[in-house]
Amino acid sequence: MFGFSIQKLLFTVAIVLIVWYGFKIIGRLDKKRKAQIKAHRRQRGSSSRVAQPTTEDMVACVVCGTFVTSRGTKSCGREGCPYPG
Ligand SMILES: [Zn+2]
Structure with a gap:
């Protein structure tokens, strides 16, 4: 019973760690993606301002x-x- 409970605990910890790392990686990728979009927008915005003044x-x-x-x-x-x- 004790051994089973340790296994269960380890399994739970492993799942939590996997989920935690998963979110961490997703968050990092999302941050990177957002930064890229921001940079892209800034580039496009400046070039469009030059090309066609509003x-x-x-x-x-x-x-x-x-x-x-x-x-x-x-x-x-x-x-x-x-x-x-
Ligand atoms: Zn007039």
């Missing part, structure tokens, strides 16, 4: 003084506005 040039209307985007600008409706209405 900001548009803002220009001020000489009549109304409103800052509008240089592309697809609509007239403010006032006389002498340089943009097509």
Whole structure:
């Protein structure tokens, strides 16, 4: 009975150790993977910023003084506005 209980205890300890090491390895791999994704995103983010800027040039209307985007600008409706209405 005592011997069986030692075996059982050792078996339990072995299982716990295996699970513990398993989680440790998974955690380490996950950390590595996350770091890689982060680095990849940083690389992609910087390159895409260079390739296609998301900001548009803002220009001020000489009549109304409103800052509008240089592309697809609509007239403010006032006389002498340089943009097509
Ligand atoms: Zn205007």
